[in-house]
Amino acid sequence: MPATFDFDAASALSKGARAYQEDAVIADFSRGSDVGVAVLADGMGGHAAGDIASKIVVTEVFSELMFQRGDVEAFRKTVTQNLLDAAMAANTCLRQHVDMHPETHGMGATLVATAIINQNLYWISVGDSPLFLFRDGSLSQLNEDHSMAPQIDFMMKSGLLNAEEARNHPDRNTLTSVLFGEEVPRIDCPEEPLELRPGDLLIVASDGLQFLSNTQISEILSAHCDAQSAEIADRLLGRLNDLQDPDLDNVSFSIVKLNTPRSTGANGCAATVEGMIRHVG
Template sequence: MRPPFDFDAASALSKGRRSYQEDAVIADFSRGSEVGVAVLADGMGGHAAGDVASKIVVTEVFSELMFQRGDVDAFENKVTTHLFEAAMAANACLRDHVASYPETHGMGATLVATVIINRHLYWISIGDSPLFLFRDGELSQLNEDHSMAPQIDYMVKSGLLDKEEGQCHPDRNTLTSVLFGEDIPKIDCPTDPAALQAGDILIVASDGLQFLTDEEIAQVLSASRGAQSAEIADRLLDRLREQNDPDLDNVSFSVVQLQDADDCKAQSEKSQLTGIRCVG
């Protein structure tokens, strides 16, 4: 039995204008697999500490999800529990690391982890790393933003701040929740999954990608219909470089395109005559 979707996925990392990389991302969307997994963390705590924090979180969460996905039916029945427990295990690892290396006190990381199974998208997120869905030309953020930005935007909408003040507010990027080895104030892990459709594009990203506006990201995706995910990733990075922003943060993301397995098979057969290649 073929899986409900074929995946075309690619990941990208850039230091931006920073002198070191504090993001980490890993994904597994193997052709023919019934389950796809992507995990991303944006570290904080300065050189070394932030880098270590993001790697601890990504490694712990990814390895746990990959271990659990062996039995697909059992995994789907408890996928939100597994996501939550994996995040808690990563948080405990951060706590143990800080206990062993006190000089890293204050290190932490955001987390966004996604699981695609049987046309359903499950996720857990902590912090401000966005999870985007692009469908029918529209880009939307699926997960909560655990920073001060939503509150500041609400103040702008309510007339308490003007638009420019809101965009430049010094507290805009202040996090209201993060993994740092202690209690986690906010966790976004919906029990009900999001239903996916063939043609959807998912982007699991660090907030560095948001140096582009939602409109700019959507423009790149709209102009990239038919392109492979690796090419889309390159175009997003090119658009960021074109801005020439001296404050450009670390950028990391995974691009995942979804296609019906039967459609992909049909295109593969057609490619023998037309030269069109379907990437799974």
């Protein structure tokens, strides 16, 4: 029987420099559970549309995954299809909302949802919300970036653009895939899971976190890798606030630390994310 990890998890939300919040995030890594779930959406469509879109997506995907995880063995066998079905159900809900409220036409949301079953990480993502893994002092993005940024970076590497032109390109943040009630052009949902290790740290985030460079994020994680996830969340938010950037986007993320696998009957140091969500601004 595979070892079961203990989780230390926390989430955070900040409006950044925006007047309203269009991100939504929810997670559950309850003590003793064999399945941990985190779901995040970054809405678009303006006030009273983007925030609704993100809530629809997060609520629909999270509730479906929580329902399905009740039977762990069945969930393990069909988790990839469950993730796809949950995302498509959320997309349908967006379509129905727009049909009932035509003034919200154009609303949509990115999605990144993770399911951890014992040591195996599964995910689905649509859009540019990143899923990061911090392992052995190195930060990497696991999921695809469904925006123009990868193509613009390729143009820079090919010598068609210089670094400043690529960094400030007006189409850099244009999405190439998003949930908006229509056909979804691109979905990242690998069939095979990533096997996690004790000491791994995951960040499920909106792209607002990327106002910090990967180097800056890595520095914070390296300096506080022994801290609780809630403290790490505070450190990341503090560094973002220190930027004093008038264009700082909404920021949301869930941090999940994987501790040493627990033995049957052992008192682990697992923590549920519920009650540990930080709201700033």
